[in-house]
Amino acid sequence: MDFYSDNAAGVHPAVLAAVTGAAGPHAKGYDADDWTARLDAAFGALFETPCRVFAVPSGTAANALGLAAMLPPWGALWCEREAHVEVDEAGAVPFYSGGATHLLVAGAHGKLSVEALSEAAGRRRGDVHQTQAAALSLTQATEAGTVYAPDEIAALSAWARARGCRVHMDGARFANAVAHLGCAPADVTWRAGVEILSFGCIKNGGMSAEALVVFAPDLAASIPHRRKRAGLMPSKGRFAAAQLLAMIDGGVWLANARAANAGAAAIAAAVPQRLLHPVQANEVFLRLDADERQALRRQGFGFYEWESDGPGAARLVVRWDADSHAIAALVAALRAL
Amino acid sequence: MDFYSDNAAGVHPAVLAAVTGAAGPHAKGYDADDWTARLDAAFGALFETPCRVFAVPSGTAANALGLAAMLPPWGALWCEREAHVEVDEAGAVPFYSGGATHLLVAGAHGKLSVEALSEAAGRRRGDVHQTQAAALSLTQATEAGTVYAPDEIAALSAWARARGCRVHMDGARFANAVAHLGCAPADVTWRAGVEILSFGCIKNGGMSAEALVVFAPDLAASIPHRRKRAGLMPSKGRFAAAQLLAMIDGGVWLANARAANAGAAAIAAAVPQRLLHPVQANEVFLRLDADERQALRRQGFGFYEWESDGPGAARLVVRWDADSHAIAALVAALRAL
Amino acid sequence: MDFYSDNAAGVHPAVLAAVTGAAGPHAKGYDADDWTARLDAAFGALFETPCRVFAVPSGTAANALGLAAMLPPWGALWCEREAHVEVDEAGAVPFYSGGATHLLVAGAHGKLSVEALSEAAGRRRGDVHQTQAAALSLTQATEAGTVYAPDEIAALSAWARARGCRVHMDGARFANAVAHLGCAPADVTWRAGVEILSFGCIKNGGMSAEALVVFAPDLAASIPHRRKRAGLMPSKGRFAAAQLLAMIDGGVWLANARAANAGAAAIAAAVPQRLLHPVQANEVFLRLDADERQALRRQGFGFYEWESDGPGAARLVVRWDADSHAIAALVAALRAL
Amino acid sequence: MDFYSDNAAGVHPAVLAAVTGAAGPHAKGYDADDWTARLDAAFGALFETPCRVFAVPSGTAANALGLAAMLPPWGALWCEREAHVEVDEAGAVPFYSGGATHLLVAGAHGKLSVEALSEAAGRRRGDVHQTQAAALSLTQATEAGTVYAPDEIAALSAWARARGCRVHMDGARFANAVAHLGCAPADVTWRAGVEILSFGCIKNGGMSAEALVVFAPDLAASIPHRRKRAGLMPSKGRFAAAQLLAMIDGGVWLANARAANAGAAAIAAAVPQRLLHPVQANEVFLRLDADERQALRRQGFGFYEWESDGPGAARLVVRWDADSHAIAALVAALRAL
Structure with missing residues (x-):
């Protein structure tokens, strides 16, 4: 009776069937397959907006790729002090971004607040002698198992935008948050100011693929290059894409x-x-x-x-x-x- | 009638069965599963020597991880000018190593020779104003579809070792080379001086996992850290490990x-x-x-x-x-x- | 009546005379001059131990070079939360180390304590999912204008060593600390476990050179390479070395x-x-x-x-x-x- | 009778006088001094155009900072195969840029030609599997002691611009080139398409400062951050700026x-x-x-x-x-x- 981690879960039959279905036919390599070709449209329908979707093999890869697209090497990232990017990803953000640092803020029940962020931002000078705050990462659901309401996300995003920071969401348990809120996925993402989402699948019945969903067109440009040189671009991409499609097909x-x-x-x-x-x-x-x-x-x-x-x-x-x-x-x- | 790429190939039934077999049961995450636990021993038996094996999602990831373990940020890598690491991996070695450069040498039919390497090495000073040659990467089979004989590899490895360089093999088509030579896998790897091997599976009937095989114990130490922070460590590692085991079980x-x-x-x-x-x-x-x-x-x-x-x-x-x-x-x- | 910063100070006449004296004669470039050749011995005499000394153009460069020699890209650095490396060097440590992070600990009057470090270390797992603590940086005198006694430094160094961490000292105001303590420079450096010292000169009457003093021989090996590729190696090195020699000659x-x-x-x-x-x-x-x-x-x-x-x-x-x-x-x- | 290197030269009396003149008075640190404040205007007058000027301690630093402003981490740099950035700077460009690579082209008498560049560019695919050509570096005078005429530079710049590449000039011996040509400095820089110039002073009578001259306003934005975190921003900046001003004052x-x-x-x-x-x-x-x-x-x-x-x-x-x-x-x- 294992309550350790959702990573211990099995794979949903629909995901397994999708993988099996992709195993037989020949297909072009490197994202030129039919499954990968459907990703943008499928997630675009789910999120009710055009978006770019990249399959990646882990949540750490999704977070690091997405945040590297936002952070210059001398950038700094606002996040909760227990955020997965801070305590469980072994410095993936500094690696992918070329040195960006984390600015840690404590939040009640794992949730950042505008007040706590403002207080922390007020203690920084932000001159050339310091790293430059350039992104905010929210975790939805949080590491404390709590969920941001749409208006909370909107307020945090507005705070970030006013300071020139882009907005990322670590959605390793995004599905659980949406299930709790009963809202549209759009309501807690792009409609509330989120520009890139790590859409978690593996904990939630997936096998080996997560979706990086990019709502802000300008942030998508660097990701193919970053993904390829990190070895995250699969040569038989259909097996990753098929999993993602199976996760969202039919809910x-x-x-x-x-x-x-x-x-x-x-x-x-x-x-x-x-x-x-x-x-x-x-x-x-x-x-x-x-x-x-x-x-x-x-x-x-x-x-x-x-x-x-x-x-x-x-x-x-x-x-x-x-x-x-x-x-x-x-x-x-x-x-x- | 597609002769474009072996990446277009299907997945071997044994690999697919292994993945399916791993999908049902619960298992600990992050390399703590039973499949991952068997990797070292299974590859150790195949290669007739103790080794450390890491599952990674692409050949680019395998090459870059392995070479980063050999190259300081100011290091330089000897490789053939058409090597995959040079022309098809978008700068993965500089990314993973923190800036190491490639030293390109042309070879007849894609094969490096001691003569060509020596001639190129003779034109470098190697003082502190230059990057420091620290590794040699051989591709087996080569990008020209040719195969190094065991004694050729041994001679190249000896050349490298005499100059303080470690030896890596890009084995995206290692199986094809061994099939051609009819030798033991050991004969063209550690017995001939190879210290890290990217053991290709995906082109050869695999789905989404390659094996990074480390023969030199000192080179294994940094890899778990590099792999984790690159987002290459799968949370449900059993699906990658199961593929690798299926590829080598029964030949x-x-x-x-x-x-x-x-x-x-x-x-x-x-x-x-x-x-x-x-x-x-x-x-x-x-x-x-x-x-x-x-x-x-x-x-x-x-x-x-x-x-x-x-x-x-x-x-x-x-x-x-x-x-x-x-x-x-x-x-x-x-x-x- | 300017009490803003010691960086506003003039240059000591002895330093200026040394620079002027080096300006006329021809000399070999790139550390092959007679002034640079004397650095190791001169600082060795001052510190009563063999050491390697590198002239660098700023305290930030000294700290970053020294710490990069200690920290792997996935390493982490223990330091006081107001340490100059954290609040005033724009991410130089992540840049030079390839991504190492800072672990911040608060200290009364700017001084770290074994208790505070132990408490913070106890909250980290240190497994492969986290960055790896690899160095401790002490600031002497501290950012609060206080000074560590020799036994305090020895205790902190012992704590670090027991955890596999190397010990760095940011000595931007090292002279002020030694002047306060009345001890030998060795007493608050290598005799107390410090392995690399950023020996500050510029604030204290220098012009444009600081000394990076390396007591641990194994840590010196990478520094020439790091220094050159960072553009920190002066082509006319005599002007930097002459300043450092003038600072310590005659006290x-x-x-x-x-x-x-x-x-x-x-x-x-x-x-x-x-x-x-x-x-x-x-x-x-x-x-x-x-x-x-x-x-x-x-x-x-x-x-x-x-x-x-x-x-x-x-x-x-x-x-x-x-x-x-x-x-x-x-x-x-x-x-x- | 030393014909080894111009780095062996002495310092011009005007430069020494400028340094001495800056040594006495107190001045604000970190580029807030009166000498640094004059740099942009003084070089702007020399080059007959607005520009941003940054003092740096070496030619390697100038080249690396300037090129990093042009190159994404997955970028690639066109340069002559004997260019200083390739053979004498120990991988500074990969370090500063986060991994960009060099694309080497041979040129008669050290000079690149549109023909040779086009031929080399024609052999690259430039897809996502490769690094992305993003800059061209010209050396003026070249490593072979030859000089590009204004129209040669203009043609090479046009070639670069047509391919989305920015144009950098390594002017370690820029003065020698202008002296040979008898043209205005503008004629072989921004008027001919050069966007950033490493303006060499040290070999040519300077002491310890080079000027990085940025003509393209958009390329200047990142340089203060890159320069600070590299430890290249001097705390007593007046000594570097005074040298640069003395070099150009009065010719x-x-x-x-x-x-x-x-x-x-x-x-x-x-x-x-x-x-x-x-x-x-x-x-x-x-x-x-x-x-x-x-x-x-x-x-x-x-x-x-x-x-x-x-x-x-x-x-x-x-x-x-x-x-x-x-x-x-x-x-x-x-x-x-």
Whole structure:
């Protein structure tokens, strides 16, 4: 009964079928195949706007490519201090951008606020002796499992734009956020000022491809060059593109996210007094003391301790394909503590 | 009847079955799965020596990671002037290494020689005002479809080692070379001084993973860090590892290469007087004038003109899954020219 | 009456004489001159140990070169959150290292402590998903005008070494620190674990050269290459080397620092209740409200407000060649507030 | 009697006086001084056009900064195969640009031609799998001591512009070229399409500063950031700016270059049959066999063998302050061979 990570999840049958379907026929290499050719239009329909879409093999690659398109080598990136780009991507942004730095801001429940950003920006001079703030990265859903509302994103984007910063969204769990909000994907992206989105698929039933979705035309120009020289351009691109198409065809992405969110909500409802953050996506952060953690582990529940939320914090992630019996068992076990 | 590129090939059934087999079960993310755990031992058995193996999503990624492990930012790489790293990877080596440059040497039929390297090295001072030669990259089979014999590789490696250079092999078509030579994989790699090998799978029946095989233990240390920050470390690593295991289990890699080589040999045998290079792998370079090229195209044969071999040059690549009827038709059409 | 910065200071006559003396004769270019040849021995005598010395044109260049020699591209640097490398060098460390990041730790009065470092280090996992801590940079004297004692440096170095981190010292005001401590230069550098020192000259009576002093032989190897390709290697190197030699010949560096420190001490003694930090070098940080700042400015005193020390903070820097009348006038004006 | 390099030359008295004159007074740091403030206007007058001027400590720094402003990390630079940026700057362009590569073209007597560039460009595909040609660097005077006429530069610039490439000039010996041509500086720079010029001073009587002159306003924007983070921005900038102003005030730069050129012309006139290249600046390339070289060395003449011009080639450089007796002696010795 594994609540460690959504990366442990299986692959959705539709994604597997798409990969299998692409395996037989011959196709031109390097993005000249029919699957890749459909990407822009398919995501354009989903997002109700023209966009450019690039398949990449990881969320780190998506974030780093997208942010490098925004950041000069002497640029600086505003992000939450627990953002994945800061704590889990081994310096991918400095690598891809040629040296850009991160400007870390703490946010309640993982969410940046205009107030906190303004306060931090006020402490910088921004003259030639400093790196130049050039981008803002929002994580949706956040690393604390919370979700920005459309107007929150719009306000943060407006703050960024007023300071010459471009707006990126790390959407490793974008589907979970949209499932929670019940809004159109456009409402929390380009309509709210987001210019590039890392659209997460792998955690959510995908296999080995994520989508980098570029809404701002000027930001798309450098990405083919950056992607190729990083070795991220697949020679048999149809296998990546087919996965992405399968995820959005028929709403697989949203159905999977809803299932995962529902599991997390059930867990949260069982122990509201233990919650460290509101549960709005598929992650549950709980206060559990050492005895309680041990008791759960003894019953076969796997999860990470989460020290960035302080001692006694634990993170439980619900996968899109989580076993409903496992969730029920966890709910019972938590209630019994 | 497509002779453009081996990247157009399908995926071998064993590879597809491996991917499908990995899709159902849950598994730990980020190289902690059982498939990834088997990689070192499986390739160690194939190469008869301990080694470290990293799955990466493209040949460009394999080459750039491996070479970056050898080259300081002020380093320089000896390679053939038509090497893939030079003409087809968009500056991946400078990107991954932080600025290393290429030292280009021309070779007959795509093969470097100790003489040509020595002559070029003799024209450099190598003082602090210049980049520092630090690596040699051999392509096996070469971009001209030729193959280095074990003793040729050993001589080139010895030349490199005597000058403080490490030895890399771009083996995008390594299988075709081994199939041609009938030797052990070890004979043209570590036994002949090769320290890192980009072991190509995708062109040869794979789907989306290549193997970076590191024979020199000291060169392995930096690769996990470089791979992670480049976004090349897959979160569901089992799908990449499963492909690599399937390629070498039961000798799929070698069988596929033999099939492709045999097709190329049949074409070459039909028009020996037109050959620009000896045909030793799965590529055939022919002299064809404009009328002849047009005649072939009109009959439905697809192939690239190949200006780096001069005007009137054409390249025909035989895939592992090439249709025997198409090859027979091509042979007939060439004879009829 | 300028208390803005020690960069406003003039050039010491001995330095000017050395430059003039080097201007006439012909000399070999690129570090092959007689002045450059003397650098290692001269600094070796001063520091009582063999060392390698490189002339560079700025403190930023010295810090970045020295730290790049310690940090892999995926490395991370422990430093105080107001360290010059973090707030005033525009990302020079990421540029020179190929992407290394800064790990910021707050310290009382600008000084790092083992406790604060340990606490911060305890919050990092340090696995392959994160940048790898590889160096510690100490600033001596600190950005708050305070000075580390030899045993404090030794303790911090030991902490770093135990974690595989190398130790760098930003000594833009190293002379002021040594003047305050009355110790041997060796006592606060290599004897206390410091491996590379940026030995500041320009603020302290120099013209256009700083000394990068490398005590750890293994760290010296890459620096000539890094320095050349950064354009930091002067073609007429004698003018840089001559300045450095003039600074240390006869103790100019120490005499200048003593003069500056004495001025700062006089100011501090006048208004002990206003001091934000102990005054141990040539910088005085004061609490001054808006009216008081305006009153001082009206009397002709120039200085910076210093918001990193909170509202109402001001920084006054005493130059090595500060006019004693100006200092006396400032003392009187401060007392009269 | 040293004919090794113009870097061995002394400093012109006007430059030394300017440095001395800047040493006494206090001045604001970091380009806020009065000397730096005059740079743009002074060079603007010399070049008869508005421009931005940045003082840097070496020709390598000037070239690398200027070219980095033109080249994206995946960019490529057209240059002559013996250009200083290629053979003597240790990979500064890849470092500063984040990985751009050099496209080498051979030219008769060190001069690029539209024909040779077109031929080389015709062999590149320029698709996303390759680096993108983005700049052309001309060396004036060339590494072979020859000089481009204004119309030659205009033709090369036009070729570059038509392919989306910006135009840089490495003017380490720009003064010698202008002295030879007798034209206005504008005629061989912006009027002929040059957008950034590395204006060499150090070889020509300067001490430790070169001028980077930017004619294209859009290319100036990134340079302050690049210069600062590279540690090239001097804290006491007045000493660099004062040198540059002294070089152009009253035509010191041109007078010095004329003197050096005249010495070279005298040598060339003595042995026209030995010349490997036309002598148009201050460098003389001669055919000398081993006995002849030894005979000259025995008489006290110092010079470099120059293998890039083939066996038996020697380079003799005449400094701005070359002793007329030494030149006369050399002329006599050459005639006597």
